[in-house]
């Protein structure tokens with residue numbers, strides 16, 4: 724049985740679907756009720772209260788800037804879990820984010836795989852209200868292009884890592900197929916809607932104020948550092964999605980075609 728934490732989230736939802744479609748026995752963990760595929764068990768608990776009895780593999784997503792993977796590692800070892808797949812971030816590799824969660828998973832003695840995604844295409848869901856109501860996007864660093872990833876691509880790579888033992892000990896860098904800037908994303912939204920959408924560039928300070936409404940200070944600052952002053956590595960497209968899945972990563976226009984209704 725495979726346990727999926729963050730099961731109501733951007734990665735968790737498509738991951739539960741992918742594992743179920745592959746015939747796996749899945750237990751989803753979330754605090755909120757969720758509309759899950761038939762046959763999926765559901766633990767409605769705080770993430771750290773999850774029960775891993777009977778689990779073979781754990782998909783571990785630490786939400787809200789948490790880094791305490793050791794809590795989950797200890798539970799996994801006690802329950803006889805064989806394999807952990809951790810959602811980390813590209814920022815660990817580029818020195819922006821703490822490596823503690825990766826270190827805890829690597830030291831677990833269990834089979835592990837680590838996913839290091841760059842920024843998510845779904846972060847632009849945060850623009851939906853202003854696009855809907857004012858046909859406006861407000862974001863910082865309008866011209867800086869990064870290769871954001873479709874969360875469902877992360878989910879598909881996670882499903883491979885959870886199911887196939889040959890990938891134990893692998894760290895994957897997961898990006899989209901091309902760098903896209905906020906101004907270009909705005910133009911793609913406008914084209915898809917068939918209506919003009921204005922781009923208003925926020926200062927770093929006003930973007931920070933907004934980020935602090937839903938993320939801890941350290942995460943807000945490191946996110947702004949990446950968005951505003953990315954390293955060469957953070958701007959570079961990785962081939963890992965294509966290597967694992969045998970097809971190119973999905974671009975922003977693909978993501979947008981699935982989520983366009985939230986901007987209408």
Ligand SMILES: NC(=O)c1ccc[n+]([C@@H]2O[C@H](COP(=O)([O-])OP(=O)(O)OC[C@H]3O[C@@H](n4cnc5c(N)ncnc54)[C@H](OP(=O)(O)O)[C@@H]3O)[C@@H](O)[C@H]2O)c1
Nearest residue numbers: 729731732733734753754755785786787812840841842843
């Ligand atoms: N967004 C990015 O650009 C980016 C880039 C690199 C790495 N990451 C990493 O990717 C992960 C986020 O993935 P995601 O987008 O799939 O997650 P998500 O959709 O933001 O959240 C997944 C689930 O976690 C639960 N959750 C959210 N905040 C929580 C909190 N404060 N405490 C406990 N549970 C909470 C929610 O479910 P319930 O409320 O139902 O429990 C939510 O559906 C994080 O580990 C992040 O560090 C993100």
